[in-house]
Each structure stands twice: as structure tokens, then as C-alpha cells.
Amino acid sequence: MYGYHGKVLVVDLSSESSWWDYIPEDVYRKYLGGIGLGTYLLYKYCPPNANPLSENNPLIFATSPFVGSRFTTTSKFAVLAKSPLTGFIGDSLSSSHFADALKNACGDALILLNSAQNFTLLHVDNGNPVFIDASDLVGLSTFDTEKSVKSLLGNAVRVASIGPAGENQVLYSSIANDGGRQAGRCGLGAVMGCKNIKALAINGDIETQIYDLEGVERYRRKISAKSLGEGTDKYRNIGTMANVSLFNRFGILPTKNFQKATFENADKISGEELVERHFEKNSYCSNCTIGCEKLLATTDNGKKSIGRMEYESLFAFGPLCNIEEPNTIIRAARLCDELGMDTVSCGATIAWAMECDENGISIGDQSDDMKLSFSDSQDLLKTISMIGHREGIGDLLALGSKRASEIVGGGSDHWAMHVKGLEIPGYEPRSLKTMALGFATTPRGACHNRSSGYEADLSGTVDRFRADDSRSEVAVASEDFTAVLDSLIWCKFLRKAFDDFYADSAQAYELITGFDITPDELRLCGERINNAKKMFNIREGWCRSDDTLPHRILNEPLPDGVMPGVSLSREELDAMVEDYYVSRGWTHDGLIPFSKICELGLDELLVN
Amino acid sequence: MVSVTVEVYGTLRLRTKRKYIYVEIPEVSDRKDLAFALSKVCPDLVGIAINSDATDFNDTYSINLNGLTFLDNDSFRVMSGDSIILLSNQAGG
Numbered sequence: 001m002y003g004y005h006g007k008v009l010v011v012d013l014s015s016e017s018s019w020w021d022y023i024p025e026d027v028y029r030k031y032l033g034g035i036g037l038g039t040y041l042l043y044k045y046c047p048p049n050a051n052p053l054s055e056n057n058p059l060i061f062a063t064s065p066f067v068g069s070r071f072t073t074t075s076k077f078a079v080l081a082k083s084p085l086t087g088f089i090g091d092s093l094s095s096s097h098f099a100d101a102l103k104n105a106c107g108d109a110l111i112l113l114n115s116a117q118n119f120t121l122l123h124v125d126n127g128n129p130v131f132i133d134a135s136d137l138v139g140l141s142t143f144d145t146e147k148s149v150k151s152l153l154g155n156a157v158r159v160a161s162i163g164p165a166g167e168n169q170v171l172y173s174s175i176a177n178d179g180g181r182q183a184g185r186c187g188l189g190a191v192m193g194c195k196n197i198k199a200l201a202i203n204g205d206i207e208t209q210i211y212d213l214e215g216v217e218r219y220r221r222k223i224s225a226k227s228l229g230e231g232t233d234k235y236r237n238i239g240t241m242a243n244v245s246l247f248n249r250f251g252i253l254p255t256k257n258f259q260k261a262t263f264e265n266a267d268k269i270s271g272e273e274l275v276e277r278h279f280e281k282n283s284y285c286s287n288c289t290i291g292c293e294k295l296l297a298t299t300d301n302g303k304k305s306i307g308r309m310e311y312e313s314l315f316a317f318g319p320l321c322n323i324e325e326p327n328t329i330i331r332a333a334r335l336c337d338e339l340g341m342d343t344v345s346c347g348a349t350i351a352w353a354m355e356c357d358e359n360g361i362s363i364g365d366q367s368d369d370m371k372l373s374f375s376d377s378q379d380l381l382k383t384i385s386m387i388g389h390r391e392g393i394g395d396l397l398a399l400g401s402k403r404a405s406e407i408v409g410g411g412s413d414h415w416a417m418h419v420k421g422l423e424i425p426g427y428e429p430r431s432l433k434t435m436a437l438g439f440a441t442t443p444r445g446a447c448h449n450r451s452s453g454y455e456a457d458l459s460g461t462v463d464r465f466r467a468d469d470s471r472s473e474v475a476v477a478s479e480d481f482t483a484v485l486d487s488l489i490w491c492k493f494l495r496k497a498f499d500d501f502y503a504d505s506a507q508a509y510e511l512i513t514g515f516d517i518t519p520d521e522l523r524l525c526g527e528r529i530n531n532a533k534k535m536f537n538i539r540e541g542w543c544r545s546d547d548t549l550p551h552r553i554l555n556e557p558l559p560d561g562v563m564p565g566v567s568l569s570r571e572e573l574d575a576m577v578e579d580y581y582v583s584r585g586w587t588h589d590g591l592i593p594f595s596k597i598c599e600l601g602l603d604e605l606l607v608n
Numbered sequence: 609m610v611s612v613t614v615e616v617y618g619t620l621r622l623r624t625k626r627k628y629i630y631v632e633i634p635e636v637s638d639r640k641d642l643a644f645a646l647s648k649v650c651p652d653l654v655g656i657a658i659n660s661d662a663t664d665f666n667d668t669y670s671i672n673l674n675g676l677t678f679l680d681n682d683s684f685r686v687m688s689g690d691s692i693i694l695l696s697n698q699a700g701g
Contacts (some may be wrong), residue, residue, distance in 0.1 A: 228654075230668040233619050233696065240701030242618040249615065249693060250675050271619050311701045427700070448700060458679025458699035459670065496668065496698055562675035 002211040003065035004028050005107040008041065011122065013195055014114035018129050020107065030106075030601055035066030035091050036487035036529040037109060038080035042089065043536050043605045045111055052084035052187075053169060053194045055115040061160075061200075063103040064118055064489040065512050068208055068466060070222050072227045073491030075099040075286040081153060083186040083343070084194075085171045085400050085482065086421040086445045088537040088546075090186030093449075093486060094160075096178035096285040098202065101158035105204025116196040119167070123153060123201040134198040141338035142176035149201050158534050159198035162189045163340030165388040169193050170398040172345035172423075176337065180308055181285070184342040185546055186399075186422065186444055194583075211514030219508055223497065227289045232498030235292040236282075240311035241271030243426070244318075250458070251561020252428040255319040257351035258417050258552055261428040261561040269314060274326060282304055290494050298327040301606035305541035307334030315426030316347025321354060322374040331381055339388030345400055348423035350383055352401040352416050353393070361410045364393035414551040419446035429549060430558045430568045432457040433467045437475045437576045440547045443533040449492065451479045465563055467572035472579035480526030528600045531584075531592060535605060544589050547577050610635050612690045614646060620694065624652045638683045639664050642671065642692065657694060670697050 007020040007030075023037075038060050049397045050056035059081045066074035077099040083090025102110060105124050112122075121132040132152075137145050145161040159177065165173035166189030173189030174182040183189075210216050234242050247253040248266035255263040266271060274296055283293035296309045313333040317323060336343045350372070356363050357373045370379045370393060373508075386394030396404050401423055405416035415499060417424050420443025429436035438451030448454060456474045457464035481501065485492060488505060498504045502519035509517055548554075549568070553588075559568035578588055585596045597603050609632040616626055631645040635664045640663050647654050647662035654662055655664060657669045670684070672693040686692075 230666060233668070236696040237619040237622065242696075243701055245621075246617045246693075246695055249617070250672075272618065275622065349660070452700065454700045458695075459697065460672070460680065493698075 008109035032487035034489040037063035098177040108240035166193035245270040263319035333502035483526040
């Protein structure tokens with residue numbers, strides 16, 4: 001087989017044994033790799049109704065056929081497990097050297113089963129696992145863990161680790177690799193912590209063969225050149241932080257926990273401003289020509305801190321918490337990376353707590369001596385640290401906004417801004433109706449990456465203020481597109497560099513694997529992968545009422561922005577969701593008919 | 609002729625060092641009118657956001673009236689004080 005190893009490494013952490021699971025060629029053709037292959041493996045290895053924070057939940061690291069091709073932006077891997085935050089499929093992507101090492105050492109995926117007895121450093125050297133006591137690493141930040149592991153095993157190993165948040169099973173903890181990149185969403189760090197794996201160290205040199213080496217080299221040069229064109233200009237020069245000023249202008253910048261959609265101090269924290277005043281350097285993933293990640297430095301009199309900054313972190317600790325101080329936001333993002341926590345869920349859960357304070361609902365232990373209120377940046381960093389260590393009020397906030405609001409009560413679920421338990425990223429759904437539908441229906445919960453409906457809303461192909469029946473086809477197409485993107489895996493920031501995404505990607509896939517595939521067949525893979533994810537969720541108890549949006553979104557019109565008063569009613573959302581089910585070929589309750597399952601070749605999952 | 613404000617974001621703002629560019633265009637205009645007027649006032653945009661003969665905007669940029677309506681190839685009506693937003697089509701993150 002070309003482009004694939006044809007096998008995945010399975011490691012049983014409790015018995016300290018391992019074996020290869022040989023994967024039929026047909027599975028690769030159907031699920032491609034990355035998120036798609038990971039979904040297939042999750043369905044196979046996760047027993048129904050497994051407690052996400054139990055040894056029954058497998059943790060899967062999946063590579064892709066493009067890893068090793070040296071195509072720009074393709075050094076990426078997917079991490080999957082049943083999410084402790086949502087109870088449904090949890091998938092997240094990260095990138096850089098760890099992806100290359102993973103493929104050279106572990107086949108097409110690494111599957112961790114059961115749990116180690118004590119905190120362990122799992123070293124996989126060319127497919128051979130070695131279990132090393134990690135008690136010395138416990139409590140270290142993700143950065144220090146990586147440093148320590150490299151000093152122990154040498155710089156040739158690539159490291160993925162959890163920080164204190166993962167050790168303490170904060171439900172939105174992340175897995176970090178290559179100096180601070182994060183598989184951020186869905187709480188997969190907590191799953192790793194539950195397995196008592198503090199870090200993975202990987203090295204290997206078992207490369208896959210490429211079907212058409214010359215063709216791949218030609219393609220590589222072509223796509224690299226395109227990656228330096230206008231289609232990636234924003235990501236190369238300001239990065240995703242550029243969204244702040246534009247989103248503020250369009251009235252789609254969630255502010256004060258989604259109470260508003262414009263932030264009066266947006267200019268102070270805009271991407272343009274931060275690049276001018278705080279830029280330190282660009283950061284590039286392995287094999288990437290774009291370098292989207294901007295490292296920013298604090299400029300105040302406090303201890304200097306350098307942090308990676310992306311729009312989602314900026315929005316979550318800035319407008320969402322009504323904080324205008326850039327140095328605080330840089331420190332907050334850096335602290336989350338050190339502790340190993342998703343900045344979106346962390347910021348959104350803190351914003352929920354701030355609104356509790358605004359409404360006179362006490363959630364903390366008075367002995368914490370904290371004042372967690374909107375605009376008050378003083379206690380933000382302390383709160384983040386307490387969450388990572390699950391101390392005081394942090395123990396409650398470590399559960400995410402959904403669970404915390406259920407415990408606190410007092411109607412605070414009305415401002416818990418999540419879908420299926422996953423906090424909403426920085427896109428205001430009331431004035432982005434296609435995105436609203438995507439947030440409601442995407443299997444992993446509120447997500448702008450698995451459903452990029454905002455692209456239609458912000459391109460003028462639809463009226464973003466109106467909920468109408470034009471959205472379902474757009475949302476379906478966007479989800480299927482991202483499923484292919486995340487399975488091959490291309491970086492999302494390359495998407496505007498393609499002339500025709502499906503045709504270009506089919507060509508690249510053929511050059512690497514030798515598998516004949518048409519653009520339409522590739523599109524069908526996207527549909528299959530999204531149906532497989534949905535099947536997993538249905539198996540785990542999904543029901544129609546899970547495809548919804550928070551109370552605030554469905555009951556409070558937006559007070560500001562370019563169209564004050566714009567709203568999204570429950571009836572409007574329900575109508576869009578039902579249209580979406582029709583477009584997917586599902587029942588009106590959102591279930592997948594058996595005929596559809598067979599049509600997509602997914603019936604094999606039911607046998608598993 | 610009507611005075612409108614063109615708002616500039618992202619990398620264009622860094623390159624031109626301007627947040628706002630003021631231009632005059634006909635009350636009923638099209639993309640060509642706007643591109644041409646803008647190219648005269650801010651030549652730095654030519655070859656980046658505006659095509660080389662200043663007859664349209666490049667594919668990687670969109671234009672939007674007052675944050676409400678994206679402007680396509682049809683003609684559009686502007687009033688004094690209107691804002692036209694010039695944005696990259698690399699929406700979101």
C-alpha cells in the first residue's frame with residue numbers, strides 16, 4: 001500500500017503490551033485518515049456507553065496519507081476519544097513534528113487502551129512501547145514536560161503531553177505538542193490524564209512509500225507556491241487575530257458572554273494593533289509555508305510573557321470577558337498553554353461565572369478572596385490557575401459552563417453558552433444564521449471548524465440575518481468539505497489556495513496512494529465521515545433536543561451591531577435543523593435510516 | 609457624486625497605514641466605479657486588493673455596504689455618509 005502503513009499500533013496501558021491492528025484497504029478508501037480514520041477506530045474501540053473518564057474510553061492519535069508527503073501544511077494529526085465535556089464524539093487536530101514522528105513510529109494511528117497504574121511517560125520507538133515512570137514530571141507545565149522528556153530521551157523524540165489541567169481532569173484540558181501547539185477542544189487532555197499518561201515521546205523512521213514520487217514533488221512545488229499567494233495573506237501577516245476588528249464592525253464579535261456583539265474597546269485588542277505593538281515572531285509548523293501563528297510579547301512592567309495568540313484565545317479572554325487589556329490576554333493565553341487547557345472553553349466558562357456575579361449568584365467559596373466580574377482583569381489569571389489546579393472556585397469551573405450551571409442553578413443555565421456541553425467559539429449566531437445551524441448540528445458541539453457556515457454568511461451568498469431554507473444545503477456542504485479537509489489532512493488556512501478543492505485534493509491523494517478517486521467520491525467520503533460521527537453520537541444517546549442553541553441565543557435579540565434587534569427564535573432554528581436533516585437524508589427526528597447507512601457503506605460499523 | 613468612507617481592515621490596514629479612505633463615487637455605482645476611485649486616492653491598493661487596471665477588486669477581496677450587504681456585480685446606490693467595507697475573503701479562523 002502507498003501512503004499508508006496498513007496498520008495501527010494498539011497499546012494496552014494496563015498490561016503494558018502492544019500489537020498491530022491491520023486495517024483493510026477499503027477502510028482507508030472510505031475514511032481517508034485523520035478525523036475520518038479516527039472516527040472509524042473510535043467506533044470500533046470504544047464500547048457503547050463508556051464513561052469518558054474511565055479506562056474504557058480509548059484515546060486515538062490518527063495520522064493521514066498526506067503526512068510525510070511534504071505538502072505544505074500537512075504535518076497534522078487528529079486526536080479522538082469520547083469527550084468528557086459532551087459525552088459525544090470528541091475530536092481535535094494539532095500539527096507539526098509530532099505528526100511526522102507519529103506516522104514513522106506508530107503506523108497510521110496510535111490507540112491507547114485502558115489505564116496505566118501510575119503517571120507514565122510512554123515512549124514509542126519504531127513501534128515498540130516503553131513505559132517509564134513519570135512521577136518526576138507530575139505537576140510540570142506542558143512546556144517543562146516537553147523539555148524534561150527531551151533531556152531524558154534526546155532531542156530526536158517528539159513529545160505530546162498534558163499539563164496540570166489534564167492531570168487534574170479539567171474537562172476542557174488539552175494535549176500539547178511541539179512547544180505549545182494544542183489539540184485543544186473537547187477535553188481530550190482529561191482522557192489522557194485519566195489514563196495516567198503524562199506524556200508521549202515518539203520517534204521512528206518507518207516511512208510509507210509514495211506512489212508517484214515525481215508527481216508528488218511537482219504538486220508539492222505548485223501548492224507551496226499557491227500557499228504564498230493572496231489566498232493566505234491574512235494568515236501569514238496577522239493571523240486569525242485579524243478577525244477582531246472586522247467582526248466588531250459586522251456586529252458578530254461575542255462580548256460580555258454573548259450579551260452583545262460589539263466591543264467598545266475592540267481597537268485596543270485588534271489584530272492590527274497587537275501585531276504593531278506586541279509582535280515577537282511568526283511560528284511555523286513542520287512543513288508549513290504559511291506560519292499563521294503569531295507569538296506576542298507583553299509590554300507592561302510585569303514579568304515578560306510570550307504567548308501564541310489566535311483569534312479564539314483573544315476573543316475568549318478579551319471581549320467575551322469584557323477585558324480590554326492586551327497584556328492580560330497574552331498572559332491568559334500563555335497560562336492556558338502551560339496548564340494545558342482549551343482557551344475557548346476556559347474563557348467562556350469564566351465569562352459565565354462573571355455573569356453569575358453580575359446577577360448576584362454566588363458561586364465561589366468566600367475564602368477565595370476573589371472578585372470575578374466583567375472588566376475586572378485582576379483576578380482572571382488567578383482564576384485560570386485555580387481551574388488548572390482545581391482549587392477553590394476552579395474546581396467548579398473546571399467542569400465547563402454546562403455542568404457548572406447545573407450545579408449552581410438559579411437560572412444560570414440561561415447564560416451557559418455551549419452546545420452539547422462544548423462552549424461556543426467567537427461567532428455570534430444571531431447574526432450568522434448559517435453558522436447558527438452549524439453550531440446546533442455539528443456532532444462535537446459548537447464548532448466553527450467542523451462546520452464553517454460563517455464563510456457563506458460572510459461572503460454574501462446568503463442573507464446572514466435571515467433564517468431560511470437555503471441554509472441546510474450550505475451547512476451540509478460545509479461540514480462535508482471540512483471532514484475531507486480534516487481527514488486528508490490539509491490545514492484549513494490553505495483552503496483559499498485551491499482552484500477546485502475536491503479536484504485538487506483527489507489528484508494529490510492519487511499521487512500519494514495510487515488509489516483512483518474522483519472529486520465526487522472524495523465528497524462522498526466527507527458525507528460518510530459525518531454520518532459515522534453522527535452514528536457514534538446516536539449510539540451514545542444523542543437525541544433531537546441536543547441539536548439546539550443556548551437559551552440566550554433563542555430568547556434575547558441582539559441589542560447592538562449593524563442590525564440591532566436581530567434574533568433567532570426556537571421555531572426558526574427548529575425549521576432550519578429539520579431542513580438540515582432532510583438535506584442529510586435523515587428522518588425528521590435526525591436519525592439515520594438504515595438505507596442511508598448501507599448506501600454510505602457504514603453498516604460495517606454496526607457489526608462492530 | 610457622493611462621498612463615502614471605505615473602511616480598511618487587516619493586512620490592508622497595515623500596508624496602507626490607513627483605517628479609512630474617503631472617495632467620491634456616483635450615487636448609482638458599480639464595483640468598477642469604486643475600484644477606480646479608490647485606486648486614485650490610494651494607489652497602494654492596486655495589485656493587492658484592486659486589479660492592475662483598476663477595473664475591479666481582486667477575487668480574494670469582498671466589498672460590503674454598511675456591514676449589511678455584500679456588493680456583487682450589480683450596480684448599487686450609495687448615500688452620503690455610507691461606509692464601504694473592504695475585506696479579505698479569508699473569513700474567520
